[in-house]
Amino acid sequence: MALVKAGVVVLDCVEPEQLAEFYKGLLEAEETDATANRVEIRGADGVRLAFRRDANATPPSWPRPENSLQAHLDFMVDDLDATERLVVALGGRPVETKGPAGPHEERGYADPAGHSFTLRRAPSTAPKQG
Structure with missing residues (x-):
């Protein structure tokens, strides 16, 4: 039995x-x-997140180098475009949406408080054709 469990x-x-x-x-x-x-x-x-009040909180500046990431969340998605629309509708904003296409395509965003997170296309589980 583990002494410490992820919180x-x-x-x-x-x-x-x-x-x-x-x-x-x-x-x-x-x-x-x-x-x-x-x-x-x-x-x-099942993922758990908490949000703690800090009257002096300042958002990270990513992708600018000063006061950079601090923390970063990655979320796996099937449809980047649909999820981006949801992020924006909820008050988030794109930070870095240009990147190479491929199995690991990802886009960067900031939540309404400025914390950075990435939406990453979930790898396909379909068998290869050919």
């Missing part, structure tokens, strides 16, 4: 309730816990 990724932000709403919409998540300074959610696939 939850926590993002600092000024408005945890608003940021939780963004990720609830993106991950088809439900709120599992909330206090005055923290909101935790669980995605449909």
Whole structure:
């Protein structure tokens, strides 16, 4: 039995309730816990994220080098275009959407509080033809 179990990724932000709403919409998540300074959610696939109030939080500047990534989330998706539309509708913004096509195609975004994340095309599980 492991002494330590994986917990939850926590993002600092000024408005945890608003940021939780963004990720609830993106991950088809439900709120599992909330206090005055923290909101935790669980995605449909079980991933857990929390958002902690920090009145002095400043978003990362990625892709600019100063105050760069701090933290970075990757999400696997089947349809980059459809998921991008959802991200934008929920209040996120594209940061880096140009990249080489291929099995590992990915696009960079920022959530409404400025945290960076990547949507990465899920590898195909279909057998090769030929």
